[in-house]
Amino acid sequence: MAAVSLRKSNTRLPPEVNRVLYVRNLPFNISSEEMYDIFGKYGAIRQIRLGNGKDTRGTAFVVYEDIYDAKMAVDHLSGFNVANRYLIVLYYQPAKMSKKSDVKKKEDEITRLQEKYGLGSKTPGPGSSD
Numbered sequence: 001m002a003a004v005s006l007r008k009s010n011t012r013l014p015p016e017v018n019r020v021l022y023v024r025n026l027p028f029n030i031s032s033e034e035m036y037d038i039f040g041k042y043g044a045i046r047q048i049r050l051g052n053g054k055d056t057r058g059t060a061f062v063v064y065e066d067i068y069d070a071k072m073a074v075d076h077l078s079g080f081n082v083a084n085r086y087l088i089v090l091y092y093q094p095a096k097m098s099k100k101s102d103v104k105k106k107e108d109e110i111t112r113l114q115e116k117y118g119l120g121s122k123t124p125g126p127g128s129s130d
Helices: 002-010 031-042 067-077 094-116
Strands: 018-024 045-050 058-066 088-091
Touching: 018 067, 031 045, 031 058, 031 067, 058 067, 067 088
Parallel strands: none
Antiparallel strands: 018 058, 018 088, 045 058
16 A cells, blocks of 8 residues: 555656546447446546536546546546447546537627628638629
């Protein structure tokens, strides 16, 4: 046990490493128990959230108690084959996730303003006579 704590204190982790993992490319019919069996091999799990909506099926969030357990899971389970699907296991990065929704919000805002001020969404191209 002393070797494990020594390794943890001497190891410097990259800044993107955290306890929350984002898992993609899961089989749609995977159960929570199967998720705990797969990810529980690498450490104590605080929570697993499986996506069940139309746009979130096949994804999950796995939260570990310890950051080193999460790192070990990413190292070992990225590319792991489950029901003929290769898992994509990433560290959850809220900044990147929110950027996707921000782009959609900005596009909606632009469309709303174009409609409000009567502007067409088509802009004249370089060869047009407008």
